[in-house]
Amino acid sequence: MHIIEVTQLQKHFGDFKAVKGIDFFVEQDEVFGFLGPNGAGKTTTINMLTGLARPTAGTIQIAGHDGIRExxxxxxxIGIVPDESNLYDDMSGYENLVFCASLYGIKKQEREKRARQLLKQFTLDDTGSRPFKAYSKGMKRKLTIAAGIIHNPTILFLDEPTTGIDVESARQIRTMIRSLNNQGTTIFLTTHYIEDAERLCDRIGFIVEGRIIKVEETQSLLQEAQREHIVEFKVEHLDEGVIQEFLQSFNQIQVPRISDQTIRISSGRPIELMPYMEFLTSHNSKVLEAKLVHPSLEEVFVHITGVEIDRLKKEKEGKK
Amino acid sequence: MNYRLMAYGNILKKDMQNYYLKPPNLSWGIIFPISWTLMFFLRSGSDVDIKAILPGVMALSILFGTTSMLSVTITFERKSRSFERLLLSPISLNLLMLAKTTGAIIFGIINAFIPVLFASFFVDLGGIQWTLLFSGVVLIAVTSTFLGLFIAVSVNEVFEAQTFSNFFRFPMVFLCGLFIPLEQLPRVLRPLSYLFPLTYGADILKFSVNHQASINRIVSFAILLLYAVGLFLVSTHNIKKRWIY
Structure with a gap:
């Protein structure tokens, strides 16, 4: 059953088209990943699905309701966990949760009980009385997620849930997302961390420049990627002329990425290294390293979106 | 309890605890009217007519209290994104904004009666039409709060809210007949006075305390109500346009 169904959804800001007529659906009980580089239209789409932005055109159906009119x-x-914490700094963790529950009509006793349960579940029970502003980044993120699920939502929207937090908190959050999904909550997840998507998502939709270019099951994407052979050369110097000549000389192979000092080539068959090494050396581009890359979802992302891995890394660091 | 009523009550309670009952704001409510009273006392020597300046001090206490608090708290919550959490909750925008403004309205009403409390130690307050005074105070508090809301949704930063508030507040101090009767204002400025909602509120207060008025009370109440409804509608329209983009 499709719990979310989006048809020809568009969002324009004046002349700028942030989302250009996207179609996708999310199955009930699945973890759906929404991936794309910065500025691709992920947050605008989430905002339209949750009611923070009005679509320019298109329709949204969520759990049988018109997602625009109703x-x-x-x-x-629905529960919403934005990319930045949006709780009240001066209120304690416990007070924040109780307040959020009150917005959904949960009775006093029930909301207090639920707040205590969630603090315990997120290992925040010792710090529940501390003001939110005194929490660490990881604790803030955990409490924001707790606030997003205080009313037991059917669908949870998570925008970059593990960005910028410590490894242990990120691990706890991933476990919690999996557990929520096992209990029947449908998860709509956007992330910069391809590893998160690989570990958590049942299906992934890729959005680039406001268009969805692929929606597929994570397992199929990975199998597809693993059929590829990928080699990465790190060289001392690369200039534009060499790059162009390289592309012309080896036009039978795929060169999904060329960045400052790195050339990555991929092929459906095993790759013979020597011709490439010789070419680069003869063009004064000393090869510092040649390594085999194990295809992961990141390769699929790079292949599909055309984003260079270096840019992807910079985006992740920028988010931190 | 209806979930809407529960959400309304809890947003109001949260705002009271987080903003209005904080010591700096409580002290503002006390210091501001005392300062205004002292200012007039010093200006006119020891023979200041407390009853004559009381409506003006009350009106200014409401105006400054409500517009300052609301424009700051909403702008602050918008900056810290906690306002987004409220926008994403299942209550309607109108109810949400009523909940957010009720705290400021109550704060304004309490602020208005602090000068009355002080005045009661010095002058006989007999003869005041209390029902009319209270109704006037409530309506000024509502209108000023919605003016604060209008300002809050028109800016992005807290400092902009304060600057924009002063653009409205200071002309009102001098042009609303609070301390200079409307009849004594230069003829060219008088039409401007009638554009400000506080002119009508101050006139109601003056009549309640000193039985002097320039405008019919029914007209004053009707115009204040129109301002309140108009400012609220324009503000919610601006929120839909600017914040639910």
Missing amino acids: IKKVQRI
Whole structure:
């Protein structure tokens, strides 16, 4: 059953088209990953699905409700965890959770019980009385997720849930996302961390420049990627002329990425290294390293979106 | 309890605890009216007519209290993104904004009666039409709060909210007949006075305390109500346009 169904969704800001007529659906009980480089339209799409932005055109159906006209009905059954914490600094963790529950009509006793349960579940029970502003980044993120699920939503929207937090907190959050999904919550996840998507998502939609270019099951994407042979050369110097000549000389192979000092080539067959080494050396580009790359979802992302891995890394660091 | 009523009550309670009952804001409510009273006292020597300046001090206490608090708290919550959490909750925008403004309205009403409390130690307050005074105070508090809301949704930064507030507040101090009767204002400025909602509120207060008025009370109440509804509608329209983009 499709719990979210989006048809020809568009969002324009004046002349700028942030989302250009996207179509996708999310199955009930699945973890759906929404991946794309910065500025691809991920947050704009989430904002339209959750009621923070009005679509220019298109339709949204969420759990049988019109996601545009009946947004208040939709907001009763969805939980939203934005990319930045949005709780109240001066209120304690416990008070924040109790307050958030009150917005959904949960009775006093029930919301206090649920707040205590969630603090325990997120290992925040010792710090529940501390003001939110005194929390670490990881604790803030955990409490924001707890606030997003205080009313037991049917669908949870998570925007970059593990960005910028410590390894242990990120691990706990991943476990919690999996556990929520096992309990029947549908998860809509956007992330810069391809590893998160690889570990958590049942299906992934790739969005680039406002268009969805692929939606597929994670396992199929990985199998497809693993059929590829990838070699990466790190060289001392690369200039534009050499790059162009390289592309012309080896036009039978795929060169999905060329960046400052690195050339990455991929092929459906095993790659013979010597011709490439010789070419680079003869063009005064000393090869510092040649390594075999094990294809992962990151390779699929790079292949599909055309984003260079270096840019992807910079985007991740920027987010931190 | 209806979930809407529960959300309304809890947003109000949260705002009261987080903003209005904080010591700096409580002290503002006390210091501001005392400062205004002292200012007039010093200016006119020891024979200041407390009853004559009381409506003006009350009106200014409401105006400055409500517009300052609301424009700051909403702008602050918007900056820290906690306002987004409220926008994403299942309550309607109108109810949400009513909940957010009720705290400021109550704060304004309390602020208005602090000068009355002080005045009661010095002058006989007999003869004041209390029901009319209270109604006037409530309506000024509502209108000023919605003016604060209008300002809050028109800016992005807290400092902009304060600057923009002063653009409205200071002309009102001098042009609303609070301390200079409307009849004594230069003829060219008088039409401007009638554009400000506080002119009508101050006139109601003056009549309640000193039985002097320039405008019919029914007209004043009707115009204040129109301003309140108009400012609220324009503000919610601006929120939909600017924040639910």
